[in-house]
Amino acid sequence: xxxxxxxxxxxxxxxxxxxxxxxxxxxxxxxxxxxxxxxxxxxxxxxxxxxxxxxxxxxxxxxxxxxxxxxxxxxxxxxxxxxxxxxxxxxxxxxxxxxxxxxxxxxxxxxxxxxxxxxxxxxxxxxxxxxxxxxxxxxxxxxxxxxxxxxxxxxxxxxxxxxxxxxxxxxxxxxxxxxxxxxxxxxxxxxxxxxxxxxxxxxxxxxxxxxxxxxxxxxxxxxxxxxxxxxxxxxxxxxxxxxxxxxxxxxxxxxxxxxxxxxxxxxxxxxxxxxxxxxxxxxxxxxxxxxxxxxxxxxxxxxxxxxxxxxxxxxxxxxxxxxxxxxxxxxxxxxxxxxxxxxxxxxxxxxxxxxxxxxxxxxxxxxxxx
Amino acid sequence: xxxxxxxxxxxxxxxxxxxxxxxxxxxxxxxxxxxxxxxxxxxxxxxxxxxxxxxxxxxxxxxxxxxxxxxxxxxxxxxxxxxxxxxxxxxxxxxxxxxxxxxxxxxxxxxxxxxxxxxxxxxxxxxxxxxxxxxxxxxxxxxxxxxxxxxxxxxxxxxxxxxxxxxxxxxxxxxxxxxxxxxxxxxxxxxxxxxxxxxxxxxxxxxxxxxxxxxxxxxxxxxxxxxxxxxxxxxxxxxxxxxxxxxxxxxxxxxxxxxxxxxxxxxxxxxxxxxxxxxxxxxxxxxxxxxxxxxxxxxxxxxxxxxxxxxxxxxxxxxxxxxxxxxxxxxxxxxxxxxxxxxxxxxxxxxxxxxxxxxxxxxxxxxxxx
DNA sequence: AAGGTAACTGAATCTAGGG
DNA sequence: GCCCTAGATTCAGTTACCT
Numbered sequence: 001x002x003x004x005x006x007x008x009x010x011x012x013x014x015x016x017x018x019x020x021x022x023x024x025x026x027x028x029x030x031x032x033x034x035x036x037x038x039x040x041x042x043x044x045x046x047x048x049x050x051x052x053x054x055x056x057x058x059x060x061x062x063x064x065x066x067x068x069x070x071x072x073x074x075x076x077x078x079x080x081x082x083x084x085x086x087x088x089x090x091x092x093x094x095x096x097x098x099x100x101x102x103x104x105x106x107x108x109x110x111x112x113x114x115x116x117x118x119x120x121x122x123x124x125x126x127x128x129x130x131x132x133x134x135x136x137x138x139x140x141x142x143x144x145x146x147x148x149x150x151x152x153x154x155x156x157x158x159x160x161x162x163x164x165x166x167x168x169x170x171x172x173x174x175x176x177x178x179x180x181x182x183x184x185x186x187x188x189x190x191x192x193x194x195x196x197x198x199x200x201x202x203x204x205x206x207x208x209x210x211x212x213x214x215x216x217x218x219x220x221x222x223x224x225x226x227x228x229x230x231x232x233x234x235x236x237x238x239x240x241x242x243x244x245x246x247x248x249x250x251x252x253x254x255x256x257x258x259x260x261x262x263x264x265x266x267x268x269x270x271x272x273x274x275x276x277x278x279x280x281x282x283x284x285x286x287x288x289x290x291x292x293x294x295x296x297x298x299x300x301x302x303x304x305x306x307x308x309x310x311x312x313x314x315x316x317x318x319x320x321x322x323x324x325x326x327x328x329x330x331x332x333x334x335x336x337x338x339x340x341x342x343x344x345x346x347x348x349x350x351x352x353x354x355x356x357x358x359x360x361x362x363x364x365x366x367x368x369x370x
Numbered sequence: 371x372x373x374x375x376x377x378x379x380x381x382x383x384x385x386x387x388x389x390x391x392x393x394x395x396x397x398x399x400x401x402x403x404x405x406x407x408x409x410x411x412x413x414x415x416x417x418x419x420x421x422x423x424x425x426x427x428x429x430x431x432x433x434x435x436x437x438x439x440x441x442x443x444x445x446x447x448x449x450x451x452x453x454x455x456x457x458x459x460x461x462x463x464x465x466x467x468x469x470x471x472x473x474x475x476x477x478x479x480x481x482x483x484x485x486x487x488x489x490x491x492x493x494x495x496x497x498x499x500x501x502x503x504x505x506x507x508x509x510x511x512x513x514x515x516x517x518x519x520x521x522x523x524x525x526x527x528x529x530x531x532x533x534x535x536x537x538x539x540x541x542x543x544x545x546x547x548x549x550x551x552x553x554x555x556x557x558x559x560x561x562x563x564x565x566x567x568x569x570x571x572x573x574x575x576x577x578x579x580x581x582x583x584x585x586x587x588x589x590x591x592x593x594x595x596x597x598x599x600x601x602x603x604x605x606x607x608x609x610x611x612x613x614x615x616x617x618x619x620x621x622x623x624x625x626x627x628x629x630x631x632x633x634x635x636x637x638x639x640x641x642x643x644x645x646x647x648x649x650x651x652x653x654x655x656x657x658x659x660x661x662x663x664x665x666x667x668x669x670x671x672x673x674x675x676x677x678x679x680x681x682x683x684x685x686x687x688x689x690x691x692x693x694x695x696x697x698x699x700x701x702x703x704x705x706x707x708x709x710x711x712x713x714x715x716x717x718x719x720x721x722x723x724x725x726x727x728x729x730x731x732x733x734x735x736x737x738x739x740x
Numbered sequence: 741a742a743g744g745t746a747a748c749t750g751a752a753t754c755t756a757g758g759g
Numbered sequence: 760g761c762c763c764t765a766g767a768t769t770c771a772g773t774t775a776c777c778t
Contacts, residue, residue, distance in 0.1 A: 073484060122512065141546060474753060504754060552750060552772095554773070
């Protein structure tokens with residue numbers, strides 16, 4: 001995959017490239033509402049050495065040796081709010097954000113993103129199967145990190161590939177705790193000396209689950225703390241476009257090389273289980289129009305209720321009439337009802353759900369769309 | 371255990387009683403630096419909107435109590451800072467605090483307690499083995515809650531019973547993620563109508579681990595959001611003193627009755643924690659934590675030796691103590707011993723090997739690894 | 741009595757799209 | 760924007776009831 005651009009208004013989007021410099025500045029230089037997902041792995045360390053910059057590129061005062069806890073938190077909070085603000089501007093209305101952190105910083109990040117108007121969807125715990133032990137025996141083994149998944153605002157229509165994740169999880173819906181090993185062995189990038197290239201490289205498995213779950217192929221994923229580019233590498237594999245931002249030249253170099261050597265999975269393997277919601281909607285009236293059921297025919301439910309089909313595709317039962325859903329709900333005293341699975345007709349002595357008729361229509365539509 | 375007081379300066383400490391009224395006022399009326407541990411389960415500020423129905427159309431019984439309603443984050447933050455301040459004043463210099471919450475509130479609580487000068491020691495994730503699913507398939511199953519463990523200040527000499535917790539976990543140091551079932555079945559307290567007495571009762575197994583890990587017998591444990599008194603019940607079982615604060619008279623009544631019926635290490639606690647976990651290796655500590663065997667119960671071997679179960683899942687016999695395996699080996703003068711088949715407990719006059727308890731746990735786990 | 745099935749439940753920020 | 764309707768969606772239990 002080569003670097004390319006998508007235009008949005010007057011500004012081009014530098015897809016599949018790594019931008020250098022301060023992430024807040026760089027984000028503010030990109031066109032607003034242009035990114036589908038942001039994955040952020042911000043610095044955890046609160047003992048900042050004065051390398052924080054505001055959006056206007058002014059330097060945040062250093063936390064020197066005499067730093068006091070409150071000042072330090074205040075500086076970190078300002079930095080956090082600044083990059084969260086820049087990130088929010090970049091996101092499309094239905095975009096979403098992931099942030100990962102530990103107890104040192106995640107509470108401040110979480111509070112800040114709520115304050116900035118993001119809407120938390122889940123907190124997800126990465127449960128490390130092979131964490132570093134607590135050598136001094138003074139605390140619990142720090143065996144997890146926390147991720148926050150948030151939409152740009154309350155009510156936004158975020159992407160969530162529920163069925164795909166359920167399939168990943170042996171048919172059971174994915175939980176908010178993910179058991180995954182840390183990044184080591186051959187996956188861990190090394191520099192020329194054989195030392196680890198980056199102190200906090202995240203496992204690709206983590207990004208895999210994030211991107212499969214909350215993006216679609218072709219989406220634009222931005223990582224403002226790109227490091228050695230795990231986000232970009234997995235995005236490329238999965239057929240998503242990425243934008244990385246990283247200040248350190250050494251990390252950028254490693255990331256460039258790493259990503260260049262990756263080839264995306266072929267398109268067909270990127271297809272994931274589709275939700276039923278994505279199927280075209282079929283009005284029950286079509287079933288009648290096509291003569292698959294005739295006006296006057298009786299439908300029955302498993303619970304023994306019955307209703308008669310009318311010419312306009314509505315049902316009439318005992319003192320109730322309306323759509324297949326409305327009549328089902330009323331007869332059951334339920335808040336709602338899926339008439340397609342509730343109602344059955346008789347064929348050769350057997351009860352068949354009317355949903356099979358809908359499926360017939362859908363199959364025909366698939367053969368010759370429009 | 372009857373209500374008694376310890377004097378600290380001029381003011382008495384109302385041990386093993388439930389105070390009524392606002393927790394901040396009540397805490398401020400107690401003598402400063404008098405409490406060893408505070409366990410707090412504050413309102414989560416869930417912000418639920420409409421009704422939620424299961425796919426079978428049954429309605430989910432939401433936590434919509436008045437005490438969980440706050441007008442804004444600002445109001446919630448003020449409330450949080452106020453009770454954290456009062457709690458800090460109450461703690462002894464080497465005291466510690468636990469808070470539990472969900473993503474709705476825990477980030478705000480965590481940031482606030484850092485701002486108030488508490489020093490976070492760990493965040494601990496309670497991974498629920500049987501959480502409520504996400505019925506609409508729009509998010510990840512909300513399968514965990516987060517606890518923050520913090521000392522009163524940086525550098526404080528907090529209590530941490532590393533060896534006891536390690537023993538509870540069969541010789542491996544305790545991690546920051548705990549797999550425990552939610553509070554249901556016989557453990558769940560019901561009111562006269564058979565409805566749950568409190569919407570958010572916590573499992574005793576959770577408190578067991580907290581108190582064994584971060585207090586010593588005779589310590590004073592305060593819970594400012596006492597509810598139906600799980601903290602007090604477990605504290606009493608484990609020989610710790612408690613102070614509860616609760617505004618709602620109905621909850622206080624249930625808690626009083628509940629705690630009165632508890633005797634330290636009594637058999638009645640057996641039905642309190644029928645826990646399940648999901649690790650292939652079953653530590654004997656789990657058997658104790660789950661209440662399948664109680665601290666103080668005697669185990670016997672076929673050869674006539676005996677030993678007593680301790681709260682941390684170790685045994686104590688004649689001049690020997692340690693794991694079920696170590697104690698068995700020492701008593702037999704053998705190089706090793708399988709404690710699971712060596713030790714037996716009495717049920718209905720018969721000797722039953724403790725291995726059947728492990729098998730019970732494994733059977734429960736078999737269907738859902740992790 | 742034992743065994744099998746149906747009903748019920750849990751700290752939940754739980755829809756999408758057309759008119 | 761709002762309003763209305765179609766119609767999609769659950770896991771690990773425990774308790775109650777039936778044969």
